[in-house]
Amino acid sequence: MEKAEIGLIGxxxxxxxxxxxxxxxxxxxxVFNRTTSRTGTFFEAAGDLRKMIVPCTTLxxxxxxxxxxxxxxxxxQAGQPxxxxxxxxREVLSAGDIIIDAGNANFRDTIRRFSELDGSGLTFIGMGVSGGEEGARHGPSIMVGGTEDSYKRVEKILIDISAKFEGEPCAAWLGTGGAGHFVKTIHNGIEYADMQMIAEIYGVLRDGLGMKPKEIGAVFAEWNKGRxxxxxxxITATVLAADDLDTGxxxxxMILxxxxxKGTGKWSVIEAQTLGVSATAIEAAVSARILSSLKDERLAAEKAYxxxxxxxxxxxxxxxxxxxxxxxxxxxxxAYAQGFAVMDAASKQFGWNLPMxxxxxxxxxxxxxxxxxxxxLADAFEKSGALANLLMAPAFIEMMKxxxxxxxxxxxxxAEAGLPTPALSSALAYFDSYRQGRGTSNLIQAQRDYFGAHGFERIDAPGAHHGPWAGGG
Structure with a gap:
């Protein structure tokens, strides 16, 4: 067989x-795997595709x-590995070769790795890949960060293997440095919020309406036909319709x-806060997962309260x-408005010019x-250009109304029924806060000035001002 076009480790x-x-x-x-027996097993199981695969035992x-x-x-695995x-x-590659990290990396690690490889002659790409096992096999969404030239050298392969939507490839170069991995991180943050809100609706259907799993699954299946x-x-409809093979x-x-x-949701929250962007629905979803892990404490609290x-x-x-x-x-x-607002802020911070x-x-x-x-959503960005927030796109204004x-x-x-909806509640509070022209942080500024002389802005005069209290701190 002719030489391979690309290599893969792991x-x-x-x-x-x-x-x-x-x-x-x-x-x-x-292909190469540190455990060489896995390489052999993979190659043997590849069937007719073996003619396209070169199994290797060393780097x-x-x-x-x-x-x-x-x-x-x-x-x-992300991190030290x-x-x-x-x-x-670096010991076996030559100048001009490209190392592509396609794992769920923290984009700050990706930026560091670009810096560490600078001057080595090697090129680096940080590539977000979404779609899970099925997507990887039959077509994932691919988010590339690095130089545009390095992307062009692997573009055909990435376009060919990516998912297609009405013939359009779901792969793109998004910007330099850690842009690809950052976008993948925010994708996962939105995913957390989406999943949590679906689970909250499931909870209302189960505990608020007394519906059984298959009934609930039928509701989701019907919703899947519309907006x-x-x-x-x-998949929510599918899993709710499924029976356990052991118990029936x-x-x-039967699931605990x-x-x-795995960390990407947490990273998205950390970066939102670092960038000064409110992403409360995503934060609530991450917090809900943390709280879900406290099973013994929750059982004790239910007994107490x-x-x-x-x-x-x-x-x-x-x-x-x-x-x-x-x-x-x-x-x-x-949730999407928050995720795209975080990406917009990061794009400006890191000079990525992310194409929303x-x-x-x-x-x-x-x-x-x-x-x-x-x-x-794509249409909204194309029609409205640079949006401060997705909630301000005309189409989304109508939908939210x-x-x-x-x-x-x-x-x-x-809330009246005692059913927790942390992500939905946070989404509502975010919406109400965002559309409130006159909020309540004027009182917070007064408090901060009182105990710390931090000053405040006035509605009728420019500059920093202080209140009529003296020595309040």
Whole structure:
């Protein structure tokens, strides 16, 4: 076989599937795994695609198997393992070769790695890949950060393996440095909020309306035919309809209510706060996962306090279901508005010039948050140009005017019923705060001036001013 066009290190679930995707799309690939037995197992299981795969037992063999300039994808655990792999590759690669970190890296680590490779002759790409196992195998959404020239050298491969939305590839160069990994981080933050709000609606349907999993699944399946059409709504309907093979009970009822996380949601919250951008729905979703991990404490608290007087939702069921659909839609809009606001701030901070319409477009297929909604979002950015906030796009103003009263009713009823809706409540508070021209922080400024002489601005005169209190601190 001719030499490979690209190499890949790390044959875990994502790496293996990405390698098969590359091979299936006609690009010869050399592969390496630290545990060499896994390389052999992967190669034997590749079937007809083996003719496109070069299994390698050493990094030197990997480098020799690829046509220069050599692009090599790293698919290993984020953090120190990536640094160790880069150090090892520096021993076998040559000037002009490209190291591509396609894991869930912290974008600040990506920026550091660019700096550390500066002057080495090697090129680096930080690449966000979304879509999970299925996406990696059949077409993920790909978010690339690095020099535009380095992207162009691997563009054909990335375009070929990416998901397609109505023929358009869901892969793009987004900016220099850590841009790709930052966008992937915010994608995951939005994903956290989306999933949490869906879970909160599920809780209302289960505990507020007394519905069984299959009934709830049917509701989500119906919603998936309309404005909420998305991958997450689709799989929610599917999992709620599934039965446990061991007990015959709905599988969702056999799953412990303790959610895990791998760090990207937390990173998105940290960066939002560092950039001074309010992302309360995302923050609430991350906090909800943290609270979910405290299973023993929650059981003890329930014993001490009871369930808080949980009661059923009142009113016409069809009306409540309609409100729940619109409430979820309004919460989704708020979460996306926050995520894109964070990306806008980072774009300015790091000089990336992130293309917001393009980001929305490459999320329309392949990734976990893919949805019909993203087409509307892309159109909004293209029509409105630079938006301070998605909530100010004309199309979204109209949608929120229709949906926010339902969000308000659901949050209020949930509070009355004792049902937690942290992300939906945060989304509502964010919306109400954002549209309030005269807020209440004037009192906070007065307090700060009183105890710390921090000063404040007046509504009738420029400059810094102090109040009529003396020595209040």
């Amino acid at each position: 044959l875990g679930v994502m790496g293996s599937n990405l390698a098969l995707n590359i091979a299936e799309n006609g690009h010869p690939i050399a 030197a063999e990997l480098a020799d198997a690829i046509k220069p300039p050599r692009p090599v994808i790293i698919m290993v 990536v640094d160790e792999q880069i150090a090892a590759l 909420l059409n998305s991958y997450l709504i689709e 009970k709905p599988i969702v009822e 209510d303790r959610a895990g996380q 009871g369930t808080g007087g949980v009661s059923k939702f009142s009113g016409n069921r069809d009306k409540v279901l309609h409100d729940l659909e619109l409430a979820l839609f309004a919460g989704k809009i708020a 319409p393009t980001i929305a477009k490459i999320w329309r297929a392949g990734c976990i948050i893919r949805s019909q909604f993203l087409g509307t 229709e949906a926010h009263p339902s969000l308000r009713r659901i949050v209020a009823q949930a």
